[in-house]
Amino acid sequence: MSTLPHRVTLVDVGPRDGLQNEKQPVATEHKARLVSMLQDAGLKNIEVTSFVSPKWVPQMGDNTAVMAALERHPGVRYSVLTPNMKGLEAALPTKPDEIVVFGAASEAFSQKNINCSVAESIERFAPVVEAAHAAGLKVRGALSCALGCPYEGEISPDQVERVVQLMKDIGVDHLGVADTIGVGTPRRVQAAMERALKHYPLHEVSGHFHDTYGQALSNIYACLEMGIHTFDASVAGLGGCPYAKGATGNVATEDVVFLLNGLGISTGIDLDKLVDAGAYISEQLGRPPVSRVARALLAKRQG
Numbered sequence: 001m002s003t004l005p006h007r008v009t010l011v012d013v014g015p016r017d018g019l020q021n022e023k024q025p026v027a028t029e030h031k032a033r034l035v036s037m038l039q040d041a042g043l044k045n046i047e048v049t050s051f052v053s054p055k056w057v058p059q060m061g062d063n064t065a066v067m068a069a070l071e072r073h074p075g076v077r078y079s080v081l082t083p084n085m086k087g088l089e090a091a092l093p094t095k096p097d098e099i100v101v102f103g104a105a106s107e108a109f110s111q112k113n114i115n116c117s118v119a120e121s122i123e124r125f126a127p128v129v130e131a132a133h134a135a136g137l138k139v140r141g142a143l144s145c146a147l148g149c150p151y152e153g154e155i156s157p158d159q160v161e162r163v164v165q166l167m168k169d170i171g172v173d174h175l176g177v178a179d180t181i182g183v184g185t186p187r188r189v190q191a192a193m194e195r196a197l198k199h200y201p202l203h204e205v206s207g208h209f210h211d212t213y214g215q216a217l218s219n220i221y222a223c224l225e226m227g228i229h230t231f232d233a234s235v236a237g238l239g240g241c242p243y244a245k246g247a248t249g250n251v252a253t254e255d256v257v258f259l260l261n262g263l264g265i266s267t268g269i270d271l272d273k274l275v276d277a278g279a280y281i282s283e284q285l286g287r288p289p290v291s292r293v294a295r296a297l298l299a300k301r302q303g
């Protein structure tokens, strides 16, 4: 039996990835309150918003206001997405602790998501990384469609490694392997992770799994077996497109914490308070949490 890590770091991406697809505006105060509740639950890493075009992602148009409304806790790292210099320049005055550049293993997804080829995206990211480092910020790189692409189908480990290498070359500090459409299964995830680990140390590689096909927890376990100990997750399982049949969000943070608690792996997160945070934002959105653990615990509370 393999030895699993003793401690795992979870990055809650709910305020950003979770809410970016919501069709109805979510009030800035609810977003800030969600961040507060997540940090009260013990989350030390929270992806708050993104500095992207409001024409592309209207829901993140209040990025500066959300950052201003945060009640920051010492020891909590607040990250934001910045796809280009314009985004970074807007983000810097709001004082994030780290920034995220986001590329893709698939050419088609790169075009659809950020309107440029993979090579062009790297050219755009290079000055962002340099300026972020000059400002003393850590840079995480998200690699979308690392297991599959909605336009190109299956993505090979070679395609993953090509972009991992490009990210490394421009100085990206951390590499997040993202299964954007949730089609990965454990052995394929391990093969993709192996390529990331050829260029980044264990503590600078993370997994970002969407649960569309119900594989996310298995994939996280497969990563734990490799010693990977940083994962993105989204409170209440927020995310995905509510109007696209079958689409779902990120793996729910509550579900990941329940799994890790069961494995005796510490996260520093209070599951009850996390469930409260998920219930709060779900109430604002007018629907129950997607997290199965949250649903079970909320039902148990009601007797």
Ligand SMILES: CC(C)(COP(=O)([O-])OP(=O)([O-])OC[C@H]1O[C@@H](n2cnc3c(N)ncnc32)[C@H](O)[C@@H]1OP(=O)([O-])[O-])[C@@H](O)C(=O)NCCC(=O)NCCSC(=O)C[C@@](C)(O)CC(=O)[O-]
Pocket (backbone or CB within 6 Å): 017, 020, 050, 051, 052, 053, 054, 056, 057, 081, 083, 084, 086, 087, 088, 102, 113, 114, 115, 116, 142, 143, 144, 145, 178, 179, 180, 208
């Ligand atoms: C990247 C761009 C901006 C390129 O968009 P573009 O149209 O190619 O950019 P451009 O430089 O030609 O500028 C066009 C207009 O956008 C403005 N603009 C340009 N940059 C910015 C900026 N930073 N902030 C605000 N405005 C900006 C710019 O000022 C101009 O405004 P106009 O003159 O037309 O009024 C666009 O494609 C975009 O915003 N895309 C949104 C991408 C996005 O947010 N996707 C979701 C996040 S990624 C994700 O969810 C995946 C992840 C990370 O979770 C992992 C996974 O699961 O896969």
